Amino acid sequence: MAAELHVELVAADRSVWSGEATLVVARTTSGDIGVMPGHQPLLGVLESGPVTIRTSDGATVVAAVHGGFISFADDKLSLLAEIAELADEIDVQRAERALERAKSDTDAASERRAEVRLRAVAVR
Amino acid sequence: MGAQLRVYKRRIRSVTATKKITKAMEMIAASRIVKAQRQVAASTPYATELTRAVTAVATGSTTKHPLTTEAETPARAAILLITSDRGLAGGYSSNAIKAAEKLTERLRGEGKEVVTYVIGRKGVAYYGFRERKLADSWTGFTDSPTYADAKRAAAPLIEAVTQETAEGGVDELHIVFTEFVSMMTQNPVDDRMLPLSLDATKDEDGKGEILPLFDFEPSAEDVLDALLPRYVESRIYNALLQAAASEHAARRRAMKSATDNAGELIKTLSRLANAARQAEITQEISEIVGGASALADATAGSDK
Numbered sequence: 001m002a003a004e005l006h007v008e009l010v011a012a013d014r015s016v017w018s019g020e021a022t023l024v025v026a027r028t029t030s031g032d033i034g035v036m037p038g039h040q041p042l043l044g045v046l047e048s049g050p051v052t053i054r055t056s057d058g059a060t061v062v063a064a065v066h067g068g069f070i071s072f073a074d075d076k077l078s079l080l081a082e083i084a085e086l087a088d089e090i091d092v093q094r095a096e097r098a099l100e101r102a103k104s105d106t107d108a109a110s111e112r113r114a115e116v117r118l119r120a121v122a123v124r
Numbered sequence: 125m126g127a128q129l130r131v132y133k134r135r136i137r138s139v140t141a142t143k144k145i146t147k148a149m150e151m152i153a154a155s156r157i158v159k160a161q162r163q164v165a166a167s168t169p170y171a172t173e174l175t176r177a178v179t180a181v182a183t184g185s186t187t188k189h190p191l192t193t194e195a196e197t198p199a200r201a202a203i204l205l206i207t208s209d210r211g212l213a214g215g216y217s218s219n220a221i222k223a224a225e226k227l228t229e230r231l232r233g234e235g236k237e238v239v240t241y242v243i244g245r246k247g248v249a250y251y252g253f254r255e256r257k258l259a260d261s262w263t264g265f266t267d268s269p270t271y272a273d274a275k276r277a278a279a280p281l282i283e284a285v286t287q288e289t290a291e292g293g294v295d296e297l298h299i300v301f302t303e304f305v306s307m308m309t310q311n312p313v314d315d316r317m318l319p320l321s322l323d324a325t326k327d328e329d330g331k332g333e334i335l336p337l338f339d340f341e342p343s344a345e346d347v348l349d350a351l352l353p354r355y356v357e358s359r360i361y362n363a364l365l366q367a368a369a370s371e372h373a374a375r376r377r378a379m380k381s382a383t384d385n386a387g388e389l390i391k392t393l394s395r396l397a398n399a400a401r402q403a404e405i406t407q408e409i410s411e412i413v414g415g416a417s418a419l420a421d422a423t424a425g426s427d428k
Binding site for chain 2: 008010014041043078
C-alpha cells in the first residue's frame, strides 16, 4: 500500500470533501503543483482553477476552486477556498448560461468563475 | 351582559391574540437557532484551518507585515459592532451596544481615536439618535448572514487597516459581537482581530503544537498578503453567524416569557370575569327575590 495523505477541501461555509489521496494537483499563482505523500511542508496561494485529487482507491475527484490556499504538513493537506464545488455538483447548463450572461455583461469576475466551473467539468 | 363583564371579556380576547403571536415568534426563533447553530458548525473547519495557516506564516517567517506588527504609538482604532435588525429580542442589541461603549471608553482612555462601524438596524438607530458619527454601516442580513455579507463588511475595514495612520487609516481592529455559549447563555464579547496577538492563536490551537518550517509559494509576503484579508473575513463571518444564533436565542427567550406572561394574565382576567359574572347572577337573583317579596307584600296588604 502506497503512502497516503489526508485531504480536507473546505469552503467558507461548509466542508466540501475530505478523504485519503495519493496525489493532489492544484494551480498556485506560480504554476501547477502536484503534492504527493512526504512532500515538504508547503503553504501557497491558489489561482482559480480545477483541483484534481487522486484518491487512494484510484478514483479521481475534481473540484472547481475560486481562489484560496493550499497548505500541507505532516501528510495532511488542506485546501481552503471561499467557494469550492465538486465537478459532480456543477450544473453544466447553468454554468454555460452564466458564462454567456457574464460575457454579455462584461463581468470579468463571474465570467472567470463560470469558466473555471466548465473547465472542472471538462477535466472530469 | 354587564358592563364590567364585557370589559373583561374584551381584554381576554386581546391578550389571547397577543399570546398567539408571541407563541408563533417563539417557535420560529427556536427553529432558526438550530439552523444558525448548524451554520456556525459548518464554518468552523474553514476558520480553524485558516487560523492554523496564519499562525504558521506569522511564526514561521520573519516577515514584517502591517497587519501583524503592532504600531509603536497606536493613534486610531476601529470597532465593528454587530447588533440586530429587529427588536423584540430582550436585551440582545442593547447589551452588545453597551459592550461597545465600554470598549470605546477604554480605548479613548488609552489615548486612541475610535472609529465605529455598525452592522444591524438597531445599532444604527442608537448611534443615529445620539447624532454620533459612524464610519460605515450595513443592515438587512443579521438574520441569516452569508459569506458575501461578511466580505462586504470586511472590505472597508481591511482598507482602513492597510492605510497609513496619517492618511486616516487605523492601527487596531476590534470586533464586538454576542457570543453564543448555549441556548440559555449568550455573552457580548469584544475581541481584537488585528494586529494579531499570536499568544491567543497559539492558545486556541493548544497542545503547543510545533509547526513545521513551511515552504511558501510564491513567497511569505505574498502568502501573508493574501491570507490576512481572508482571515479577517472569516473572523467577521464567524462573528456574524454566532451573533445570528444569539439573536434567535435571545428572541426565543424574550418571546417565551411574553407568552408565559400572557397566559398568566389570561388566567387572572378569567378569574375576575367569573367573579363579575357570578356577582351579576347574584344581583339578578336578589332583584327577583326582592321584587317577588315586594309583590307578595303588596298583594297581602290589598287582600285585607
